[in-house]
Amino acid sequence: MPTLRPDHRELMIHRIDGCDTTPKLFLKKALERGERIALREKDMGVWQSYSWRHFHARAMQIAYGLRALGLQRGDAVAILGEDCKEWIWADMGAMLAGGVVCGIYPTSQPPQVRFCLEDCRARVLFVENEEQLDKYLEVRDELPGILAVYYFDRKGLRGFTDPLVHPIEALYDSGEAIWAHEGGAIESLVAAGLPDDPAVIVYTSGTTGRPKGALIPHRALMFQMTAAPEHFRLGPDDELLTYLPLCHLAERLFSLTLPLATGATINLAESPAAVPMNLRELSPTVIFGVPRIWEKSYSRVVTLMSEAGWLGRRLYAAALAVGTRRAQALVEGRAPAALDALLFRLADRFVFRNIKELLGLDRARFMVSGAAPISDSLLRWYLALGLPIAELYGQTETGIATITQRGEFKPGTVGRPLPGVDVRIAENGEILVRSDGQFAGYLNQPETTAQTVVDGWIHTGDVGRLDADGSLRITDRIKDIIITAGGKNITPSLIENELKYSAYISDSVVIGDRRSFLTALIMLDKENVEHHAQAQGIPFTDYRSLCARPEIVALIDSELARVNTRFSSVEQVKRFRLIDVLLTADDEELTPTMKLKRNIVSQKYRALIDEMYAAGTSARPADPQEKAR
Numbered sequence: 001m002p003t004l005r006p007d008h009r010e011l012m013i014h015r016i017d018g019c020d021t022t023p024k025l026f027l028k029k030a031l032e033r034g035e036r037i038a039l040r041e042k043d044m045g046v047w048q049s050y051s052w053r054h055f056h057a058r059a060m061q062i063a064y065g066l067r068a069l070g071l072q073r074g075d076a077v078a079i080l081g082e083d084c085k086e087w088i089w090a091d092m093g094a095m096l097a098g099g100v101v102c103g104i105y106p107t108s109q110p111p112q113v114r115f116c117l118e119d120c121r122a123r124v125l126f127v128e129n130e131e132q133l134d135k136y137l138e139v140r141d142e143l144p145g146i147l148a149v150y151y152f153d154r155k156g157l158r159g160f161t162d163p164l165v166h167p168i169e170a171l172y173d174s175g176e177a178i179w180a181h182e183g184g185a186i187e188s189l190v191a192a193g194l195p196d197d198p199a200v201i202v203y204t205s206g207t208t209g210r211p212k213g214a215l216i217p218h219r220a221l222m223f224q225m226t227a228a229p230e231h232f233r234l235g236p237d238d239e240l241l242t243y244l245p246l247c248h249l250a251e252r253l254f255s256l257t258l259p260l261a262t263g264a265t266i267n268l269a270e271s272p273a274a275v276p277m278n279l280r281e282l283s284p285t286v287i288f289g290v291p292r293i294w295e296k297s298y299s300r301v302v303t304l305m306s307e308a309g310w311l312g313r314r315l316y317a318a319a320l321a322v323g324t325r326r327a328q329a330l331v332e333g334r335a336p337a338a339l340d341a342l343l344f345r346l347a348d349r350f351v352f353r354n355i356k357e358l359l360g361l362d363r364a365r366f367m368v369s370g371a372a373p374i375s376d377s378l379l380r381w382y383l384a385l386g387l388p389i390a391e392l393y394g395q396t397e398t399g400i401a402t403i404t405q406r407g408e409f410k411p412g413t414v415g416r417p418l419p420g421v422d423v424r425i426a427e428n429g430e431i432l433v434r435s436d437g438q439f440a441g442y443l444n445q446p447e448t449t450a451q452t453v454v455d456g457w458i459h460t461g462d463v464g465r466l467d468a469d470g471s472l473r474i475t476d477r478i479k480d481i482i483i484t485a486g487g488k489n490i491t492p493s494l495i496e497n498e499l500k501y502s503a504y505i506s507d508s509v510v511i512g513d514r515r516s517f518l519t520a521l522i523m524l525d526k527e528n529v530e531h532h533a534q535a536q537g538i539p540f541t542d543y544r545s546l547c548a549r550p551e552i553v554a555l556i557d558s559e560l561a562r563v564n565t566r567f568s569s570v571e572q573v574k575r576f577r578l579i580d581v582l583l584t585a586d587d588e589e590l591t592p593t594m595k596l597k598r599n600i601v602s603q604k605y606r607a608l609i610d611e612m613y614a615a616g617t618s619a620r621p622a623d624p625q626e627k628a629r
Contacts, residue, residue, distance in 0.1 A: 050085060064179045097186065106128065198215050198216070216396075291497075463475040
């Protein structure tokens with residue numbers, strides 16, 4: 001029976017081949033696909049393939065093993081580790097057993113792990129390896145509800161014994177034995193599942209308070225499988241590269257949910273650092289990338305062109321000029337001139353094809369960016385190469401809400417709402433979203449849920465506007481809007497995105513709330529800046545010394561000057577400082593998608609910020625060395 005939202009709008013049941021929950025669809029599709037490849041993972045440097053039959057067997061073994069352990073419908077099963085095939089087996093096995101999967105970011109520290117496990121009342125924990133197991137062992141005395149812990153990787157644990165801790169193989173074996181005697185029990189359990197049963201708990205970063213566990217029902221996952229426009233749907237011949245943590249909702253939707261519906265093959269990246277190499281090896285047909293992935297690929301081309309000979313640089317410049325004219329025509333909604341169309345085909349054959357192969361984008365038929373804002377200039381560069389990138393918008397609470405339509409090129413927008421998604425703008429400019437794909441509320445936080453979901457509408461915290469054709473434009477987060485001392489409202493993300501378009505800048509945070517002018521903290525693109533320093537004979541010993549070199553400070557100053565020309569005087573950044581610590585995903589300053597956390601960066605580097613404003617309120621100093629630490 002359909003249920004009603006608080007605003008009395010009827011919720012629909014979304015089915016694929018008669019299935020209304022994720023486990024039902026898995027059982028049907030896994031058996032149908034049999035020996036077709038479900039996923040690949042590298043082992044000892046060689047890509048290994050695993051069929052849907054193998055996937056089904058492992059998931060069923062885990063499901064039977066968990067039920068025998070005492071797992072009940074609705075119990076939470078946590079997974080702590082990097083992406084791997086066992087993560088996927090455990091995820092589906094837990095769902096088949098009626099469990100609710102709670103993925104924990106592999107960069108989480110023991111107190112964060114303890115909070116998540118305690119908050120969701122996890123009964124079983126899967127960990128990747130010794131490093132992740134140690135996090136649990138440090139806080140285990142505070143987690144009496146854990147029935148068992150299973151690890152995937154035996155390295156460093158072969159002599160380890162603990163009554164609660166076992167290798168995953170032990171669960172495979174016990175589940176296989178029970179399956180042989182009680183065949184059909186899991187199928188019956190799955191058949192009794194309902195669309196509104198919780199499927200996943202996704203914890204937000206908690207940068208402004210304690211983390212919030214968003215409850216995602218099966219209904220929402222099924223909705224996401226059916227809501228994508230027809231021309232963006234995946235097929236059984238598509239290949240994906242999975243590299244974001246699978247506990248991130250966007251990666252789950254692209255790498256677990258959509259392949260389940262379509263049969264597309266999942267390829268697990270070796271690590272975030274290996275993504276460029278894995279892209280070249282696989283040339284996937286569908287690529288979901290956070291802006292940092294697209295920025296790195298662009299930066300690589302810029303660096304290579306700086307090394308190329310005179311002829312190579314001239315050919316690239318000429319090809320890019322043709323591609324840019326063609327891209328501008330597409331953005332303006334008109335057909336490119338006949339001559340430009342002809343020249344573009346030549347440019348593609350002799351220049352762009354090589355670049356696409358170099359980046360692993362030569363087979364890409366669908367490229368999409370999400371999870372953070374992306375520079376308009378970057379989108380235009382890819383379009384000039386004949387690689388249109390679709391933008392999508394969504395949050396953990398909303399799922400994917402909007403996406404760019406095929407054949408539409410509108411940099412600065414994130415597309416129109418998916419079928420079945422309602423979007424409207426509140427009086428204060430906040431984006432409100434409503435659909436069957438939204439979350440069911442925050443675990444153990446009814447007051448926060450009531451503040452976020454009002455009359456069925458999710459208050460996203462983002463500011464935006466709708467174009468005449470229904471395309472959504474994101475302005476910024478409400479809490480991030482800068483109001484200067486002169487009362488001017490500034491959108492920092494627009495400036496930050498243009499700074500990141502530089503091959504030498506990895507990320508930035510623009511500051512200036514209640515100040516008389518804007519400043520910025522900037523993180524270098526280590527690889528490209530080191531390459532520049534070596535090519536120019538600039539001496540340095542480590543990353544910190546690189547950031548301190550006056551030549552590097554001058555380089556970033558020139559990049560900042562270029563960006564400033566795109567903005568009015570009041571929106572220009574007058575001073576900057578370089579963050580001279582090489583940050584990784586393990587650092588609290590970065591999100592799992594490698595984006596600087598504004599609040600934490602502003603607090604942690606308060607001395608640098610005060611230093612920029614201590615010099616007074618004048619414009620950027622003429623001497624760029626003044627900005628070096």
